[in-house]
Amino acid sequence: MGKTIDTFDWTIIALYACCLGVIALYHSKKLKRQDDIFLAGRSMSRWPVAISMYMALFSTNSFVGLVGWVNRDRGTIWIALQNIGIISAVPLVIWLYPSLFYRLRISTAYEYLEKRFNYAVRAFASLFFIGARIMWMSTMLYAASLVISMMLGWTEDRGIPEGNVYAILLIGALGIFFALSGGMHAVIWTDVAQFFVVMTGVSTMVYLSVSRSGGIGEVLATAAAAGKFDAPSWFSLTDDISILSVFLFGFIAYLSNTGADQLVIQTYLSAKSEREIKASLWRSGFLLKPISIIFPALGILTFVFYQSRPDLAALMRVPDDALPVFVVHVLPSGIRGLMVAAIMSALLTSLEGGMAALSAAAQVDFIRRWGRPMKDSATVLLGRALIFFWGSTVIGIALWIRTLGENNNIIQILNIVMYPFVGVLLGIFLLGMLTRRAVPQGVLIGAIAGFLTTVAFPLSGRLVDILIARGMSFAPNVLENIRYLNSISNFFYVILGFGATMLFGYATSLFFPSPRFQQLEGLTRFSLPAPEKRSAAEGTSAP
CATH class of the missing domain: 1.20.1730.10 (Sodium/glucose cotransporter)
Structure with a gap:
């Protein structure tokens, strides 16, 4: 006991x-x-x-x-x-x-x-x-x-x-x-x-x-x-x-x-x-x-x-x-x-x-x-x-x-159930904060691509097993590559989601009209909104 x-x-x-x-x-x-x-x-x-x-x-x-x-x-x-x-x-x-x-x-x-x-x-x-x-x-x-x-x-x-x-x-x-x-x-x-x-x-x-x-x-x-x-x-x-x-x-x-x-x-x-x-x-x-x-x-x-x-x-x-x-x-x-x-x-x-x-x-x-x-x-x-x-x-x-x-x-x-979301979310925000060229259509395409890229790794092996059980066959080299993808460490999931979202989000944005400069004023890290007036007691920013 x-x-x-x-x-x-x-x-x-x-x-x-x-x-x-x-x-x-x-x-x-x-x-x-x-x-x-x-x-x-x-x-x-x-x-x-x-x-x-x-x-x-x-x-x-x-x-x-x-x-x-x-x-x-x-x-x-x-x-x-x-x-x-x-x-x-x-x-x-x-x-x-x-x-x-x-x-x-x-x-x-x-x-x-x-x-x-x-x-x-x-x-x-x-x-x-x-x-x-x-x-x-x-x-x-x-x-x-x-x-x-x-x-x-x-x-x-x-x-x-x-x-x-x-x-x-x-x-x-x-x-x-x-x-x-x-x-x-x-x-x-x-x-x-x-x-x-x-x-x-x-x-x-x-x-x-x-x-x-x-x-x-x-x-x-x-x-x-x-x-x-x-x-x-x-x-x-x-x-x-x-x-x-x-x-x-x-x-x-x-x-x-x-x-x-x-x-x-x-x-x-x-x-x-x-x-x-x-x-x-x-x-x-x-x-x-x-x-x-x-x-x-x-x-x-x-x-x-x-x-x-x-x-x-x-x-x-x-x-x-x-x-x-x-x-x-x-x-x-x-x-x-x-x-x-x-x-x-x-x-x-x-x-x-x-x-x-x-x-x-x-x-x-x-x-x-x-x-x-x-x-x-x-x-x-x-x-x-x-x-x-x-x-x-x-x-x-x-x-x-x-x-x-x-x-x-x-x-x-x-890593399996949460981080497919986390990397994609970071990609969405940084496309907005760090680039002037990213547009809504491209960001959404990038986010979907990032999520699918991330979930493909843990699910690919299981999907292949299901298809094989139903009688589908794969060439040995194809099957080997799929098994390799399935074996990638889940510590990379957040990295893959972030990278794919940034890459596809920015690249596909280039196919759409760019936003006007005035639309982005105060909305990127390089064009911050004006700071609020601070009291003298607040002083300067410091740790």
């Missing part, structure tokens, strides 16, 4: 939940207008926004997925290279996005695309964001269910084979509740609180795993002997990871997250000035992102620990169970409850922000775009109804994603 949480653990979890509830209910009184729900009234300062941005992209996908990756047979610490790619992208992010988005006074990123192109491009991109964010949140919910089901004793050996189904339903319901309660003010301030809870829990796990594995010297020696520090090739299309694929993945994914993802954009647009936005991006990228190296490092530590405890290693159904098993069977009472609170922190903060972002995109880009003008009270009510709808949708898709988890690591699942 496995351990479960005890009374002391429950006490810690209950205190934590009460604190979150108080924050949410306190800020619910501030919900008077649409901007209060989605942009916190554009009133936040740099450090809360920086922490909230970090937490918006952090989740149980990071917590469970990266630890699980390193515990795979071929998993190594080099997965952390994506953080180097992210940090390298920060200067470009600060140059590209804040000035343009803030000066246009938009509520969603996709409003910019209508100004630059037309409504069709805006709607297309908003739908792509909705698809990507739903897949990300659903994968995150599945990852959390692995931990929570173990913690609550909802496991097969206790007669509950569908325990993670119940965990998905429970956590999803809690996420909807907190998202409904306090709007973006509550999201940002709970992010701040949850950041410290998460880091406290992770630091405790690092200490215990090192101390119970013989010390740092023994950890390094055992991990090195197992090949956990072995460098991958510089470049390979078919290896799980290569140095270039992981670096470019982090670089391009972060460009997309900060410039085409409503969840992150609405977080930094909640800042009270352009200067505060740039300062928060600088802090989030250069000061907070490096902290994420702790998660693959924790993967190394748990891997070494399990080498000396094969009895506990045998409890892992899949490598992604490395963290849940450690939490349940190794951590002492109280610390175990703190870790559940930390995991719930990572989950709820992402669910809250994600549901708010989905609600904003649906309301601003579709419903209010075509509907009649609404009173502020009606927009608040509609926003809450949309949060409930999207939360229910995420729960349903998480139940489907659990079937993928039997054969794939969480990081791989994300």
Whole structure:
């Protein structure tokens, strides 16, 4: 029989939940207008926004997925290279996005695309964001269910084979509740609180795993002997990871997250000035992102620990169970409850922000775009109804994603179900921001080409298998090439989607009349809108 949480653990979890509830209910009184729900009234300062941005992209996908990756047979610490790619992208992010988005006074990123192109491009991109964010949140919910089901004793050996189904339903319901309660003010301030809870829990796990594995010297020696520090090739299309694929993945994914993802954009647009936005991006990228190296490092530590405890290693159904098993069977009472609170922190903060972002995109880009003008009270009510709808949708898709988890690591699942959208979205935005020649028709053609290019790689092999089963034959060289395409690492999907969208989008735009210069004034990075007048107290922009 496995351990479960005890009374002391429950006490810690209950205190934590009460604190979150108080924050949410306190800020619910501030919900008077649409901007209060989605942009916190554009009133936040740099450090809360920086922490909230970090937490918006952090989740149980990071917590469970990266630890699980390193515990795979071929998993190594080099997965952390994506953080180097992210940090390298920060200067470009600060140059590209804040000035343009803030000066246009938009509520969603996709409003910019209508100004630059037309409504069709805006709607297309908003739908792509909705698809990507739903897949990300659903994968995150599945990852959390692995931990929570173990913690609550909802496991097969206790007669509950569908325990993670119940965990998905429970956590999803809690996420909807907190998202409904306090709007973006509550999201940002709970992010701040949850950041410290998460880091406290992770630091405790690092200490215990090192101390119970013989010390740092023994950890390094055992991990090195197992090949956990072995460098991958510089470049390979078919290896799980290569140095270039992981670096470019982090670089391009972060460009997309900060410039085409409503969840992150609405977080930094909640800042009270352009200067505060740039300062928060600088802090989030250069000061907070490096902290994420702790998660693959924790993967190394748990891997070494399990080498000396094969009895506990045998409890892992899949490598992604490395963290849940450690939490349940190794951590002492109280610390175990703190870790559940930390995991719930990572989950709820992402669910809250994600549901708010989905609600904003649906309301601003579709419903209010075509509907009649609404009173502020009606927009608040509609926003809450949309949060409930999207939360229910995420729960349903998480139940489907659990079937993928039997054969794939969480990081791989994300690459398959989410990143076909992410690269395409980045391509759409950069065609608008960095070129004067891109036109709506070309951008839409490029986006469709980028998406089809991306999904062709994972689906090509399966399609061929279906056709062969139905009696169709292929020449050996054709079949070999198709199999090769199917074997390309899923870390390249976001890169392929971005590259194909940019290439086809720009090339096909050349077949259509170019836009007039006046149409683009204030809508590209090279012709920014005039800045708003700032008070003397605000000063010049600086980190």
